[in-house]
Amino acid sequence: QKEVEQDPGPLSVPEGAIVSLNCTYSNSAFQYFMWYRQYSRKGPELLMYTYSSGNKEDGRFTAQVDKSSKYISLFIRDSQPSDSATYLCAMVTGTASKLTFGTGTRL
């Protein structure tokens, strides 16, 4: 079983819809959670960085962390064609720099 599970998609939504992307993880030592967006032939671009359980909002993006369920989500409101990309979740324990990535969801 992988440490981080992410549905690979592809996910197709109409313009203007709310998109929900999710990751589950098994290692309870993960403390910090990130979402990256990767366009084709580009490097991952950091979208959100969170620590505590709860919600964090930045523009059209909301990151949600539920440590008790080991579940994180990224919501994209008013989705646009320019949001078409692969979205990667990543997480790290509190004492290391090694990021563990999900496999990415293609939107």
Next chain:
Amino acid sequence: DTAVSQTPKYLVTQMGNDKSIKCEQNLGHDTMYWYKQDSKKFLKIMFSYNNKELIINETVPNRFSPKSPDKAHLNLHINSLELGDSAVYFCASSQEWVNQPQHFGDGTRLSIL
């Protein structure tokens, strides 16, 4: 200005050759990384350097040797290239080595013929 830049962007070479990939960051970060992204888009860390010192060395063949001449540069040298080395290699950096988000370059696409 590109924050994390890698050269070359594309590298096509024969099996058995030796090649290098260079990475530079102008963010003033202390920590740099090399990742490998396979054909299924899975990103896996290979190495990490903090202030020119190796802090992460995942189970990577000895043919891969990172070198950090200074905090802003981390190069990757690969000896005796094999078909399985074909992948996209990403360089990244973070401000410190613990609990920091990482910023990625645009990758080097390595193809082995």
